[in-house]
Amino acid sequence: MKKISIAIACMLFLMNITMMAQKKNEKVQKVVFNNIDTIKDKAITSPPFSEGIFPCSRCHLNHITNPQKRQLIIHDSISNMFNHDKENRWCLDCHDSKDRNYLRLASGKLLDFRESYKLCGQCHGDKLRDWKVGVHGKRTGKWNGNKQYYLCVNCHNPHSPRFKKLKPLPPPVKQGLRGY
Amino acid sequence: MQQENNAKKSRRDFIKKLSIVTAGTLALASCNSPGFDEFLQGNFKTLSKKEIDKIIKNLEKKYSTKYGKEFKVSAKPAIDGTLFGYALDLSRCIGCRRCVYACVGENNQSRDPQIHWIEVLQMNKEKGIDFSEANAQYNPDLVPEEGHFYLPTSCQQCRHPQCTTVCPTKATWQEPDGIVVVDYNWCIGCRYCMAACPYGARHFNWAEPNIPDEEINPETHYLGNRPRIKGVVEKCTFCIQRSREGKYPACVEICPVGARKFGNLLDPESEIRYILENKRVLILKSELNTQPKFYYFFGV
Numbered sequence: 001m002k003k004i005s006i007a008i009a010c011m012l013f014l015m016n017i018t019m020m021a022q023k024k025n026e027k028v029q030k031v032v033f034n035n036i037d038t039i040k041d042k043a044i045t046s047p048p049f050s051e052g053i054f055p056c057s058r059c060h061l062n063h064i065t066n067p068q069k070r071q072l073i074i075h076d077s078i079s080n081m082f083n084h085d086k087e088n089r090w091c092l093d094c095h096d097s098k099d100r101n102y103l104r105l106a107s108g109k110l111l112d113f114r115e116s117y118k119l120c121g122q123c124h125g126d127k128l129r130d131w132k133v134g135v136h137g138k139r140t141g142k143w144n145g146n147k148q149y150y151l152c153v154n155c156h157n158p159h160s161p162r163f164k165k166l167k168p169l170p171p172p173v174k175q176g177l178r179g180y
Numbered sequence: 181m182q183q184e185n186n187a188k189k190s191r192r193d194f195i196k197k198l199s200i201v202t203a204g205t206l207a208l209a210s211c212n213s214p215g216f217d218e219f220l221q222g223n224f225k226t227l228s229k230k231e232i233d234k235i236i237k238n239l240e241k242k243y244s245t246k247y248g249k250e251f252k253v254s255a256k257p258a259i260d261g262t263l264f265g266y267a268l269d270l271s272r273c274i275g276c277r278r279c280v281y282a283c284v285g286e287n288n289q290s291r292d293p294q295i296h297w298i299e300v301l302q303m304n305k306e307k308g309i310d311f312s313e314a315n316a317q318y319n320p321d322l323v324p325e326e327g328h329f330y331l332p333t334s335c336q337q338c339r340h341p342q343c344t345t346v347c348p349t350k351a352t353w354q355e356p357d358g359i360v361v362v363d364y365n366w367c368i369g370c371r372y373c374m375a376a377c378p379y380g381a382r383h384f385n386w387a388e389p390n391i392p393d394e395e396i397n398p399e400t401h402y403l404g405n406r407p408r409i410k411g412v413v414e415k416c417t418f419c420i421q422r423s424r425e426g427k428y429p430a431c432v433e434i435c436p437v438g439a440r441k442f443g444n445l446l447d448p449e450s451e452i453r454y455i456l457e458n459k460r461v462l463i464l465k466s467e468l469n470t471q472p473k474f475y476y477f478f479g480v
Contacts, residue, residue, distance in 0.1 A: 134451035135269075135459065135479055138438030142426040143450070144259075150438070163437065165322035169277035172316060173294045 044149045047113045054113070056100035065097050081160040094119055094158070120152045127152075223350060224363040224402070236402065243398070243407055251398045253406050256424045258357035264418050265358075265445040265452045266429075267461070268332060269479040272439035275300050275323045275330030279431035279440065283334075286419060286430035287405040288397055290389030297383065297416040298431065300332045309464075334431075335360060335381040335416035336464060336472035343373035343382060352413070358445075358473055359418050361403035369411040378465050382415045418442070445473065 059074070069090050072079040096104040103111040103119050111119055121128030130136035134147075137155065141147040155163060221227075221235060236253050243251040280298045289295040301314035305327050314331070324330065341360050344352050351366035352373055374382045388410040400406040401421035408414055419429035423442070427433075432440040443450035452475075455461065459477040 130479065133454045134441065135455055136438070138435065139451075140428060140433045143423070143428050143443045144262075144426045144447075155436070155438070163274070165324065166274060166276045166436065167321065168275060168319065168323045169281050171277075171319045172280075172296050172299065174317070 044114055044117075045151055045154055047116060047151055047153050049113075054101070056095075060100035065092070067092050067097070078159050081157070083160050083162075084158065114151070116158070117152050120158070124152075218365060221365055223366055225350075225353065232402075239402070239406065243400075246407070247393050247396045247398070249393075249396070249398050251400065253400050253402055254421055254424075255402045258355050258359075259424060261444075261446055262357045263445045263473070264337070264423060265443060265456075265473045265475065266337070266418065267441040267452055267455045267475045267477050269437075269439040269441070270329060270331060270476050271478045271480045272437045273300075273330045273332060274437055275302060275318065275325075275328075276436060278434045278436055279332060282430045282434035283416070285395065286397055286422070287417075288389075288391055288400070288407055289383075289414070290385060290387075290391060290408075291395075292390045293385075293387050295383045295385070295389070295414065297381075297414075298332055298334045299380070300330055303329050303331055305329055309462075331476070333379060333381070333464070334474070336379050336470065336474040337416075337418065339471035339473060340469060342376040342378070342468075342470060346372040346376040348372065355403070357424070359403075359420055359423075360415065361417055361420065362413055362415060363403065364406075364408050364412045364414070367412040369413065371413060373413055378468050378470065382413050384413050385410050439479075 067090065070079075092104075094103055096102045096110055099110065101113075103113060103116055105111060105119060106122055117128060117131065127136050131149075131152070137152070138150040139147045140150075152158070157164075217234070217238060222231070224232075227235070232255050236255055239253045240251045243253070277300055280296050280300060283289070283298050284291070284296060287297065289297060299316050301311070301316055302318040302325075303309060304313050307313045309331060318325070318328075337358055337360055339354075339358070341354055344354060344360060347353075348370060349366050349368055351364075351368070352360065352362045354360050369384070371384055374384060385408055389408050391407070396407070397405060399421055401417070401424070404417040404420035419427070419431075422429055428442050429440075432442045441451050441455060443452035445452060445456075447453065455477050456475065459479065461475045461477045463472045463475055
């Protein structure tokens with residue numbers, strides 16, 4: 001009986017240690033966020049922030065969080081364009097309510113903005129799969145070496161994701177009309 | 181008697197030939213010496229390393245003088261173990277023609293008369309891929325347009341190219357990495373290859389090519405984007421000056437929708453192999469058995 005109680009005590013002690021270690025890890029991860037991804041040979045472009053907007057905490061640190069859908073005042077352009085499943089979503093479905101410098105997965109895990117593709121991949125899993133193998137989206141660099149990956153948000157505005165139409169460059173000159 | 185006749189004949193022949201040779205030499209001697217070298221230059225495939233180096237040096241000097249900037253002409257051979265392949269996502273292309281002009285700039289195509297190695301065809305969604313319904317002249321304010329999709333064409337880099345087999349001077353051939361190239365110094369401008377190509381991918385310099393000095397790209401390859409002359413045929417080379425350095429072709433890098441994919445068909449880990457193995461893929465005019473290495477696919 002005594003032996004069993006000692007064993008249980010030991011187990012509890014060990015569990016405690018591992019839990020503490022995990023907590024510590026989380027804290028470190030939250031501050032550093034350097035290990036963006038493990039995909040080899042790939043650099044990921046930076047997210048297209050408007051100038052001077054990041055870090056968000058500069059303004060948001062002391063703001064009271066209001067989760068209500070409403071016309072935004074500072075981010076008016078975002079609430080005007082917003083059409084990413086407008087009926088069902090609002091800011092804090094993707095942005096972390098407590099620390100606006102991070103995005104947040106449904107699981108509660110915080111994400112650096114450079115890892116935003118993981119957030120997109122929560123719903124668009126097939127696109128994420130194709131992006132990782134280089135079929136969806138754009139890569140530049142070397143076909144046999146280091147590549148630069150464009151983030152989802154480099155082409156799709158996350159608040160209004162449909163790819164915007166472009167003005168086409170001029171059509172070719174009709175051959176045979178120019179005296180050649 | 182018989183012998184004497186023969187002797188007379190051969191003497192006459194000798195004098196005749198001598199006069200022709202003298203006239204020819206005089207004509208050539210009036211050219212400057214690099215021009216003379218160029219005239220006597222052998223087929224690129226038969227040249228030694230030393231001969232190639234000399235030709236490259238002469239060309240770099242010639243182009244640098246002509247365009248007023250430092251030129252690099254590479255003769256880098258194919259990388260071992262590569263066979264280039266290309267894939268274009270028809271479900272993504274929006275027909276913006278960014279690729280066409282990136283190609284023109286990168287590959288020093290003549291601006292006037294205009295040569296485009298890439299032609300984007302507007303297709304009718306209801307008709308599918310039907311070249312009789314295709315329109316290259318579309319010019320709306322914005323693309324993509326309702327009811328249409330776009331199919332960019334260029335050299336299909338066939339495994340069985342018909343253009344090379346018809347060339348009477350062997351001025352065009354398929355390289356070990358699969359790129360079909362032209363030696364502009366050996367092209368005589370007969371345009372048989374243009375008649376043989378089922379994809380309209382070859383283009384002829386009807387006049388002296390015209391490129392503004394400030395727009396010329398001085399990073400060139402002998403078999404690719406070095407400046408051309410009047411009377412030669414040219415075509416897409418998968419940006420040989422870039423791809424042999426490990427870079428993506430210019431059209432891949434410019435495409436705003438990421439519809440263009442490029443890589444090594446012999447590398448099972450490459451993007452291009454993933455596409456061939458996992459996506460719905462088609463080639464143009466498959467019934468001709470040209471076996472293109474340019475694939476079209478549907479990403480969604």
